[in-house]
Amino acid sequence: MAVDVIEEDARWTEAGLEALSDRAIAAVEAHMGLDGEVFETVVMGCDDARIAELNGEFRAKGQATNVLSWPGEERAAESPGASPALPDPDGADIELGDIAIAYETCVREAAEQGKDFQAHVTHLLVHGMLHLLGYDHIHDKDAALMERLEVEILGKLGLSDPYG
Template sequence: MQTASRRFDLSVQYACNKEGLPSRPQFRGWARAALEGGGQVTIRLVEAEEGQELNREYRGKDYATNVLSFPYDTEPRVFGDLVICPDVVAREAAEQGKSLEAHYAHLVVHGMLHLQGWDHEEDDSAEAMEQREREILASLGYPDPYA
């Protein structure tokens, strides 16, 4: 039995066509690998229109982005939402020559780190965050997303 501090509750919401998207167990594995301690997280997969609306409302950027992180609390457990736009993820994976699965894994890990307070606004913090992403993804068998 997991202790309360290590317990991880994950909800995956498919607010778009589910065909060809990662499964809940895949999302859970990627998210859990990036989580230190426990938490309660929702991953919501959305159409480009909803992704654009959320990005505009919360970040002032009028386009759909790959992943948005909405942290609500980080201590003693992580509580937050990740919103992923599959259209953007698929386009980026193709443009960058990455497998779709590896790109999803990277974005979930990236988003989970944001939920835990990591950021990439300054060069030093960006370098540290990218290194942590590389370590987590390597432990899951995925290549360096920044190579």
């Protein structure tokens, strides 16, 4: 997959956001059987102020959050707990969408939860990528499906269950 990483906050450069993004997104592609040469996404590493601005603009929630996703098109499943249709590599949905991730929130959450920072960021990027593919966690059945996929994908990367 073509991953365009934009580091609005220079701390993401030192944190290795580009490598983390490539690894997380490639793992999602492999797990979902997607051809990584076909699809594109953007990952923006920003700070809490910027993500709070985006959260306010797009979700009417004016506070910082860890990760936001903007799918290129709606891919949600028709019923709770069902898997969304995967994007068609021959269709017009080549651009899967955008992910924004906030540095301070990620640092704080990793410390509060006793998690390795890079493992936490990897989890959030996998989570964001699944949102781009139409997965969600609004309904319990959808959340269970999405969390199971996250755990499976992270396990293949040698990372522990973030929910355990």
